[in-house]
Amino acid sequence: EIVLTQSPDTLSLSPGESASLSCRASQSVDNNYLAWYQQRPGQVPRLLVYHASSRDTGIPDRFSGSGSGTDFTLTINGLELEDFAVYHCQQYSTAPMCSFGQGTKLEIK
Amino acid sequence: DVQLLESGGGLVQPGGSLRLSCAASRFTLTSFAMSWVRQAPGKGLEWVAVITGSGGSTHYADSVKGRFTVSRDRSSNTLFLHMTSLRAEDTAMYYCAKRPGPIGGPFHFWGLGTRVTVSS
Numbered sequence: 207e208i209v210l211t212q213s214p215d216t217l218s219l220s221p222g223e224s225a226s227l228s229c230r231a232s233q234s235v236d237n238n239y240l241a242w243y244q245q246r247p248g249q250v251p252r253l254l255v256y257h258a259s260s261r262d263t264g265i266p267d268r269f270s271g272s273g274s275g276t277d278f279t280l281t282i283n284g285l286e287l288e289d290f291a292v293y294h295c296q297q298y299s300t301a302p303m304c305s306f307g308q309g310t311k312l313e314i315k
Numbered sequence: 316d317v318q319l320l321e322s323g324g325g326l327v328q329p330g331g332s333l334r335l336s337c338a339a340s341r342f343t344l345t346s347f348a349m350s351w352v353r354q355a356p357g358k359g360l361e362w363v364a365v366i367t368g369s370g371g372s373t374h375y376a377d378s379v380k381g382r383f384t385v386s387r388d389r390s391s392n393t394l395f396l397h398m399t400s401l402r403a404e405d406t407a408m409y410y411c412a413k414r415p416g417p418i419g420g421p422f423h424f425w426g427l428g429t430r431v432t433v434s435s
Binding site for chain 1: 348350352358359360361362365367372374376377410414418419420421422423425426427428
């Protein structure tokens with residue numbers, strides 16, 4: 207099983223700033239099959255990025271994913287109020303199984 | 316648009332059983348890998364189980380193996396999760412989620428979830 211560790215657990219920033227969220231895997235994620243989800247309070251997770259760097263349909267370009275192997279990053283440029291949420295990374299290289307990180311909470315400073 | 320609607324959650328005593336359903340609309344459920352993902356209160360997401368498209372093979376997280384069974388019904392286009400020997404740590408919101416292919420890929424569609432509480 208691939209264990210994903212996200213850091214930090216909580217990130218406090220102000221609107222307009224940029225956020226960098228990390229997801230580290232216990233072993234290499236083949237084909238960079240790594241996704242990022244956003245979950246606002248009381249809402250269902252929403253797919254933001256898949257294959258490490260491909261934005262899903264309708265996702266603003268201020269969201270970008272990068273990384274390969276065991277180290278991945280979600281960057282959000284010019285934070286907007288609606289971006290303050292919990293972010294989850296997921297690896298699906300072991301399909302049909304998969305695993306998630308523990309989540310990073312992005313909160314308003 | 317794709318729709319997933321879960322039902323069947325509720326309050327159950329430790330050791331009890333529950334069957335969750337996920338009714339799928341506007342796509343043929345048996346053509347895609349379908350998973351159950353849960354989220355305990357205040358916690359992260361945990362993948363629980365998957366049934367693949369076409370062949371319908373099933374796979375489970377170690378935490379539920381031997382206690383949970385995922386299945387589907389072609390005629391009603393519905394996914395199920397039969398949960399037995401429930402424990403307090405199974406308390407969570409349970410989501411069904413669809414993948415873009417028969418085996419792998421990210422979860423690009425999610426249901427609204429159904430809440431399960433295991434307590435005496």
